Amino acid sequence: MIGGAVVVILGLCGCDPLPGGPLAAPVTPHRPPSSAPLPSASSATTTIPAALAPPAPVQWAACGGGLECGSVTVPLNYADTQGTTIQIALVRHPAENPSQRIGSLVINPGGPGVSGVDDMDNELGSLSTGLLNDFDIVTYDPRGVQRSDPVTCAETPASPSSPPPVSPAPDPVPQTPASEQTLIGAFRSYAAACEKASGALLRFVGTVESAQDLDRIRAAIGDPTLTFMGQSYGTLLGATYAEMFPTHVRAMVLDSAIDPTLSSNQMVVGQAVGFEQSLDDFFTWCAASSCPWRPSGDPTPAVLTLINDSLEQPIPAGAGHSIGPGEIYDALLAGLYARSDWPTLADALGEAASGNGAGIVSMSDHYDSNGSSNGADAGAAISCLDHPVSRTLSTYPKLAAADGALAPVFGPLLAWGQAGCAVWPVPATRTPGPIRATGAPPILVVGTTGDPATPYAWAVSLAKQLQRGVLLTRDGVDHVAYFYSSCVRGIVQSYLVAGTVPAPGTTCTS
16 A cells, blocks of 8 residues: 555545545456446436346444444346355444434435445534434444445454555655556556456446445435434535435435536546635644644745655654655645644654654554555555546656646645555446436535535535535534534434425524
């Protein structure tokens, strides 16, 4: 795995564990398996197999902490419903007031690559009392993630208790032709490892397949229509579902929305500019506080100098570790999703400037885990299916320069990150395009004005695309408004319980 090399777009996680950025690392591209092409989000409605029998009801069993666990059987390939099947792992928190129970609220916390099963405690700690009383709360591991036929890209270490020393990852922002080849070689090696370990599964873990799984889940838990909350990446899944199954939607909240019309590089530019603004805000906060990282002069060149110097002289991090540019980039991204993480980032940068990379390693490792045991691998596989990129490798130095002109710290990083999918062994299966969800009820789209990971403009765009999209604005920063705003939580509860939508132009400031 290559720290700091973000595949296509950053990991988009609504969960409180730090959102992860899948890192790529893959061999020479191989011709994809010769199975039928999968439908894009815009065309999938006409290709859903009509003969697929309803799923068996979930057999729930107690699994600790007042929770119940179960699974749903789904086809690996929806174009071959008589072929291989896989299991989707679910967990449920029963409604706390059974007499008021409306149905199930299914939550996807983002990613891609995040385990909804592991995220359940985080959701239960954030959901309003009304939702906990009135709904069974259901989360799950999407296909390819942890408990649901996980994508893997490496063999299990022979002696995990005695890991070898860890050296810095390849430079994720190469400055020379030689370093470009090193990074591309790492991407190829990683892709080859994923193909060797996961084989045919790689073709069938995209958001289009996951949306079809979501409808199987809806039926298996006994709900005639779906009540859903998608956070961050989960908004792309939810919108795709609404396009494919509009009449199966009861209510849907899409918080920190992805704009499904955007190309890969348009998304990258939006994120790079958003994180650059958050970094500038962090610098301003740092200068006005007792921040342990206080470089003289302009902090942007200072942080770039720290990154570049770590390439020439890796920074010791203890326990056989040392850090380079990839780990520092990871820590920066991890620390900028929420202001509450700024003190941790400041400490880590201050330590690194003094020659101790332990704090950077801790943040980088947390970022790379991406919310599940195989988060980085699953995130890479899903992202490469969802977001078509140029497979012409000479494209990426030019993209890095262009994106760097808009965002000098993050533009080149995220531009080069797309190259991981340029050598991926399986082509993209989702086609970017507008989502209308014609025939669906009102869908609540939530956007935060200062969200670095999913810029507010994306929520505005999605709400306009949807036939009955309703935009709720949160005036603030941080990623996923529901976690930070009591106003948003109140409006979401009214909508999910009673179908009450906010008035046009509603903005939450608390």
